Amino acid sequence: MRSYSLLASAKINLYLEIIGDRPDGYHELAMVLQSIDLADRIDLRAIGTDTIRVRCDHPQVPPDKNNLAYRAADLLAKQFPDALAKYGGVEIVIHKHIPVAAGLAGGSANAAAVLVGMDLLWQLGLTQSELQELGGTLGSDVPFCITGGTALATGRGDKLSPLPDLGGFFVVLAKYRNLSISTAWSYQTYRQQFSSSYCAAEDLDCRRERLHSGPMVGAIAQKDRSKVGQLLHNDLEKVALPVYPQVLQLREAFESAGVLGTMMSGSGPTVFALAESPEQAQQVLERVKSAIASPDLDFWVAKFSNTGIRIVSEGNDTKGAIEGDRRR
DSSP: OOEEEEEEEEEEEEEEEEEEOOSSSSSSEEEEEEEEEEEEEEEEEEEESOOEEEEESHHHHHTTTHHHHHHHHHHHHHHHHHHHHHHEEEEEEEEOSSSSTTSSOHHHHHHHHHHHHHHTTTTTOHHHHHHHHHHTTOOHHHHHHOOHHHHHHHHTTTTTEEEOOTOOOOOEEEEEOOOOOHHHHHHHHHHHHGGOOOOOGGHHHHHHHHHHHHHHHHHHHOOHHHHHHHHHEEEHHHHHHOHHHHHHHHHHHHHTTTTEEEEETTSOEEEEESSSSSSHHHHHHHHHHSSSSOTTTHHHHHHHOSEEEEEETTTTHHHHHHHOTOOO
């Protein structure tokens, strides 16, 4: 049986602005997204039956249609029934390293890996754009997780423009193990409290264009690490920090540890801080760990990555990679 193992990178938001409402009920967003090398490993194996099996070593990850990875496989099975009949179903084994429900797009990254891996397993020959279009039907973060790197995201987060590689940054991440923040709650609460500041529908195009020439994009183009750190922004902090004091305390502890910048990622509750070297990242970790003595607080150190999904083995361990500029 043919098989593939892939690494699926986590994502942080360097910039997240909510600029308006969309007719489909989602928010119109303006974001800068960044892959980091904290990654799950996804093993895919063709099986003789026409079923989809999912296993994971994390107890909070469901093995059924509630799992985005399952839904990604099911989507391809429905889109390409001839391939399902020819090659059979798939077993998906998820080895979790990205924390669950953390605002780091772990579930979306797993789904992206399944789309990429099954494209190869079933020899579908899909282009990057076709994979992203399929991914967009599963979730707003999936298209970015397929390509990874650094990107400007608009729409509901699925309209992507690549930005220059920001390599060289190191990231310290921290999350309270038993704390989660509902993404739906975050956006609904923001709408209730701040919708008066939304752009009118006729002004959305103008606002999107302003981001393309905005300060954060300029700092990335200039590879100005200090300025990137200063320009970190997340509108969802406005609703999360007053309600979740642990997240605020964590953010303040990072600020006091002498970092380039710190922010909550996505809808949280993970907080990350930017550092210029692995040594500085480790020093920051130790300082924050000393400031907040909680056995429930987990830490990770990662670095920026220019890839989303990488193939690490194919059947007999043939090496390969899917880079952010993957083309067919």
